[in-house]
Amino acid sequence: MVQAKNQALIDLVQPIIDEQGLLLWDLSIKKVAGQKTVELLVDLPAHENISMAQITTFTQAVNEALDGAAVDPVPGEYMLDIASPGMDRSLNEPWHFAWAKEAGNPITIALFAAKDGQKKWTGLIKAVDEKQLVLTVDGEDKSFSWDEIAKAVVSI
Missing domain, CATH: 3.30.300.70 (RimP-like superfamily, N-terminal)
Structure with a gap:
């Protein structure tokens, strides 16, 4: 923080x-x-x-x-x-994710360990709360706990 x-x-x-x-x-x-x-x-x-x-x-x-x-x-x-944080800025704080959601920016997250066979996911933020991030990826909602996410950036 x-x-x-x-x-x-x-x-x-x-x-x-x-x-x-x-x-x-x-x-x-x-x-x-x-x-x-x-x-x-x-x-x-x-x-x-x-x-x-x-x-x-x-x-x-x-x-x-x-x-x-x-x-x-x-x-x-x-x-x-x-x-400037740049167009492909890192998302580190909860409000960064809210900012990206508000802007309608897709984001890319990298996970510490693969989930459903993937370590990287790109999508639009559907929801953000204190427990998790929900991305819409190819029309499907995927939930990620904050502990799973190693890095997140705005995807350009």
């Missing part, structure tokens, strides 16, 4: 996100080739594509907020990477 990853950083960027009318899709802090990287994926909330100009404006505001913060929300040296 994005909120649990780094609340201090979220507290710093959320007012900027709200002010600019953006949507925080994901936030991660990871090591890439020995370099700590803070990645923020932002988009527009109404299934529109964010522009490079909007990402640039957001990046500048975040940099200013980080530079002016009394306490650095990400201790140590790091690289800041701000981007």
Whole structure:
């Protein structure tokens, strides 16, 4: 869950996100080739594509907020990477699946173990709840528990 990853950083960027009318899709802090990287994926909330100009404006505001913060929300040296989640975005949070369902986007899921002889399934989301995901695949509804799903992306 994005909120649990780094609340201090979220507290710093959320007012900027709200002010600019953006949507925080994901936030991660990871090591890439020995370099700590803070990645923020932002988009527009109404299934529109964010522009490079909007990402640039957001990046500048975040940099200013980080530079002016009394306490650095990400201790140590790091690289800041701000981007769009892309058309084939990963679906990690329950609301990501609701977003894809609302947009009518087909998704592809990869399972940890094969189900009905397949490890990958592509279809439209019929239902999402706290226990499972239901996809309509070739006119047939298939249910998957969250524990079965290794990865999910919007299928383009």
